[in-house]
Amino acid sequence: MQPACGIFDHISAQPPLDPYPLEFQDAYFGIQLHTNFRSCGHGQCRRLLKLKGTPDLLLLIAIDDTESSNPSKSKSKDPQHPFDVTNLEEASNMFKKMLKQRPRPSIVRFTQLLGQVAKLEHYSVAISWYKQITLLGMGLVPDACTLNIIVNCFCRLNQMGGSFSVLALFFKLGLQPDVTTLNILIRGLGQDNRVDEATSLVRKMEAFGEGCKPNVITFGTLIASCKQGQNDRAIQMLRMMEKNDCKPNVVVYSTIIDSLCKDKLVAKAFNLFSEMKSKGIPPNIVTYTSLFQGLCRLGQWKEASRFFEEMNNNGISPNVQTFSALVDCLCKGAS
């Protein structure tokens, strides 16, 4: 319960988890109440609320752990081939089938399906199905994979209160969030224009325990959350990651280069381009396209043409984005 408390001093969540600091004891019920209870009025939800503060949930977890710790039992249950659902209807049919199946499929199997639904961008559906399978009546207890998917679904829906409720649930269930969990939250905060909080979270990540050290994706996400006009901040973050012994890669550099080009700071972008090459980080088609577009937008056709040639000489072939950028500039009459 302890590692995250300090972090919440700097992250504001929304009801029903106020006030801080969180004790986490209401987390499980909080998320149900937050997303389900108000609208559904089902008996199951009422029962859930009545159980608040009792050890029933823990008992249930203990029962589930006993079952899943028996390898012979769990192995025979589920063939582990991935689902091949291409649309929501197929996924929905599969979900209904799984609900009727006896013995009931494991949480792993349900998690696979939730992951597919989330990939299809049906985030609300994934959350709704998650709630169904974790209601006490079904007795399935989510694992860290399940929760990561749901944290991401809330983030994608721009419902950060829901995301942080699920983070609290990690602790409630004795699960360890990992760097990916936190990266998802950082992305969500950034999209919600809460870059200060995202930065604060990055600085405190290691307090979450082992496996939560910020990585190149953490910084890449944070840098990508800097909107136009925040290039200095993005570059500061680049330096911050280097100080943290985290080597920037082509994605990190390309993100900043693109942002500089969009702000017409093409010379600065080329400085970073030189910097990355001097560090042995080879630019890719994204890097080249951003710079090429930057030159085209300024109407620097000679330079653009020379740069296009350089790109080809370096074995990078233009793609549809490269040509679209060119066509767009020509149509808009940059000169």
Add this chain to the structure above:
DNA sequence: TTAGGGTTAG
């Protein structure tokens, strides 16, 4: 042992 996170156009 299943899944989840960062970059380019219009």
